[in-house]
Amino acid sequence: MMDLFNASGLSMPWWGTYNQKSAVIGVIDEDARPRLFYNINNNGQYLFNAAGRMSPNKRIAFLDPVWNLQKPKERKVIRYTFIPHGDYVDMAKVYRKEVVRRGYFVSLEEKAKRDPDVKKLAGAIYLGLYGGYPHYVNMPGMAFTFDQLKDIIKTTHDELKVDQAFFHAWGTFSNFVPNCWPISEALGGAKKLKEAVDLTKKYGYLYSSYHAYSAALENDPDFDTTLFEKDPQGKLKRTGSRWANIDPSKQLGLAQKSLDREIDALGLEADITDISFSYFADQDNSGLFALAKYLDSKNLVNGTEHGQQQWIPYFDMFEGMTYLNSNLSEISHRAPLFNLVFHDAVAIFGKIQDPDNQISENGDFRVKSLRNMLFGVGSTIFFSPYEFDGMKGMIKMANEVVSPVGRETFFSELKTHQYLSPDFNLQQSTFSSGTQVLVNLGPVRQQTQAGVEVPAFGYRVTFRDGTVKKGSFQWRLD
Structure with a gap:
């Protein structure tokens, strides 16, 4: 069973199947939120193991909605389209027309007209520099100084000859999230960090510090449960994940406390806000939309993690998509379904939990780089400061092999x-x-x-x- 949307669910509300004769796609009504029961290549063999028999059933794949019968007003509707001689590409194109109708499709060309800095994403390598944050503040052995950050940026340009890059610095504040302020004096202070940001501007790169407004961590000396959502009896809600325990209606206020000051101090051209938009609860989402609209109003190059279709009008790039911990793609083969719909509406990069420099079930650097070119995905290299020398070869290859494809196809439909x-x-x-x-x-x-x-x-x-x-x-x- 999996969710529709949320961090580990489907990123789009459709599925389909096809054979040599035709294809069929089912699209869930915009207002419906069923859970999804799926079966992949299963013939129920486990039912016959005790008898030592082979299952007589055929291996089948299916996905079924499981409707919540306690929601009588929900429109439990699926619209099917049959496509003669169609396949998964045709299905994606059917849904592309639907998202235009629903208002989720805002092209990168439109976004670049409003903010020309969006063009800096074309062919960019997403470089995440992890300093132990947000898990810890100034973590020994992991934290980087702003002089070190400047050196890494300069080396990326002068030695590695990288044309476009988006630096995401994880660890620049003296407080834990969600209090993303002030800039850490221990690491060099606002003046030194601005020098690093100015360097990215000089090279035509983008920069953002790490921000999150949905998380309160228990190891934070200022851990504050008054930010949590409560039920009618006053009990804390959303306590299952430290990364999503803050009341969505309070996240806008947390961003407003600090983001404008940071923009003024550093002259930012970009912002990445983590976690909040990984979730799309089957209830009131007005708080999340208020935060998204606020971030969008800053007219920066906006990014967030775990991309989902409803956030595309507000964001220019996604760091990764929704995914299951037990990856469905381990069982089957990958198809660029999301990019067949949205490639020219939002820039997709890899997930920091599975960057291109990490070997996983999704492949190694070679396979991920080839797939990036094929699907139209930007390269992601995520590293701690002491690992930078070991990343140089991959950064150079990504710039020489993957980035030229990204530059040429950035505004193009897949x-x-x-x-x-x-x-x-x-x-x-x-x-x-x-x-x-x-x-x-x-x-x-x-x-x-x-x-x-x-x-x-x-x-x-x-x-x-x-x-x-x-x-x-x-x-x-x-």
């Missing part, structure tokens, strides 16, 4: 995606810019039906001017 081999490793996508990306996510050389060979962990990008860039990621033993 038009198509195809699996070209039985093992699903050979894949191809095209963008409305005319850019075509062909990648091989596996360790064996592959060939398209047209005879185009792609080496193991290789790529072939045809840019809109006809230029072809190809190569592969290689193992090397020193």
